[in-house]
Amino acid sequence: MAAARAFPPIEELEAGLVAGDRGLLSRAITLIESSRAEHQTLAEELLRRLQPRTGNAWRVGVSGVPGVGKSTFIDVLGTRLTERGSRVAVLAVDPSSTVTGGSVLGDKTRMDRLSRDPHAFVRPTPGGDATGGVALRSRETMLLCEAAGFDVVLVETIGVGQAEVAVSHLVDTFVLLALAGAGDELQGIKRGIMELADVLVIHKADGDNAAAAERAGAESASALRFLHHGRDGWQPPVLTASAHEATGIDDVWDAVRRHRAALGSTGLAERRCEQALHWFEAAWQDLLRREFLLNDDVAARLPVLRDRVRRGERQPAAAARDLLARGKDPHPPSA
């Protein structure tokens, strides 16, 4: 176990990673994901060294509820891209899984071709208890992939609400997959997600579904107009695609490229700058909360107060002041 945990010297990690060694990239990501203090210091130093080599990939989020066909879609799209000379990294964000539990990409056979493709790198991100924490590590993993020379990073997220919002703060272009419903409506679009989409794809538009997908696409295009109406000079297109029949995939990537062109280098720089600030604010508040919750009195008091607030016995603000008082006093009177 101890041997398995030992990391190569930082110079070796850096050089191997820059040379595109996928084994060392994996080791570096494991270092990033470690919660041990000495690993965090090492990871920080590694990121500092690699910083000048980051930022050169196009970062694309691919989202949608379970069953929408994200993995198959990414498998087909990613293979197309590597065939054309791209190096493609696939990361997954799944804040709902536990630290020890599985990951969204645990079953790698779901990305059959891509996981065996020498120009692709498929890496599941272990889950965690805080969306901010997990997504932050995904961000740093993304930077490592960029330093390793991957020019496209696809960030897959499982559809659990907050994860999509977190991923939208990570990527340059956000692709949302949805399905046509029985009527003209869309299935699998959750509150607050649709308007994050830079490109909306009605997936599984094949066989008997094709006609319904076309209708749902037309209806949702008008809905999207209301949500965006020209924000950032970009009107999100609504496309239909089928990874199963390999149709519409090129059109999706074409839309991603057009979005990239519309954003321009200034727009991209601004977006990434805003994102970095967002993660800084999220990260320090996340750390502050975690440390506060390590206090034994706070940890004991929190569920009691939640219960009182839920039952209407205590006002939220008063309960909050009570909790903070616990956190401050290391030895509260037993009275």
Added chain:
Amino acid sequence: MAAARAFPPIEELEAGLVAGDRGLLSRAITLIESSRAEHQTLAEELLRRLQPRTGNAWRVGVSGVPGVGKSTFIDVLGTRLTERGSRVAVLAVDPSSTVTGGSVLGDKTRMDRLSRDPHAFVRPTPGGDATGGVALRSRETMLLCEAAGFDVVLVETIGVGQAEVAVSHLVDTFVLLALAGAGDELQGIKRGIMELADVLVIHKADGDNAAAAERAGAESASALRFLHHGRDGWQPPVLTASAHEATGIDDVWDAVRRHRAALGSTGLAERRCEQALHWFEAAWQDLLRREFLLNDDVAARLPVLRDRVRRGERQPAAAARDLLARGKDPHPPSA
């Protein structure tokens, strides 16, 4: 000044407020809004005593960007309600104004009739630096109004993004006002706001605007279908109204009543219970952040770190760890 700041004994405040004395209600709200520790203790005790008398009003948020006609709309709607025997309280949430600066309702003449109506109570909420803090005080102010016998509380919010989200956590029914644009589209709908609407009103549907408002209403109804598709068993209606011509106002209130009926007593209890928990979590995290930012080293370091993160010189996570280390050590080494 000292005399102006003295509050009546708590028994007097409680009794006067329950009897519907608007002067004492105002004094109690000022107490709630005070940041002085002894006032907070008093306010907490007052809320505790009044708790059994709260919760009986229907809480309605009225939102929309500046220029959409919120104040005129509330003036006309509120007057209709008092004419029918309701007692109406109007609060405003404006997190964008400074503590010392004005308030959205500073110019009370904008609610000409309602502010002179003996059955209405119009109270601006002073702004603050934190959305959570301001909205939390609005929540407690709302409870005081309920204890004072108001059976309708209208919460006006100025359109600055986060405020609408905060208000949606305060109210039972969220009414969103919008305007028809030059084409068939809506004006003044911002990201993430439209889907909060329980009732969408195309306002200023009068004169030359009437036809465009009808068209925009039909278009946006289909957009709303995509966003909601039956959530909570309620499909948000899209209505047109004009406070200027006093048309459509009754229909809006009718929609609010139908929403209330659709929610039912169980749905309402659940919603309010979720809201209380939301405010508890928001409140303790807000307090924790504020106290952390009171640390001199943290306050000095934060803008420096933000700047480095913005310029890409420092990774967000590393900068966050740096900030937290400052907060922990009361005397960091000068090196």
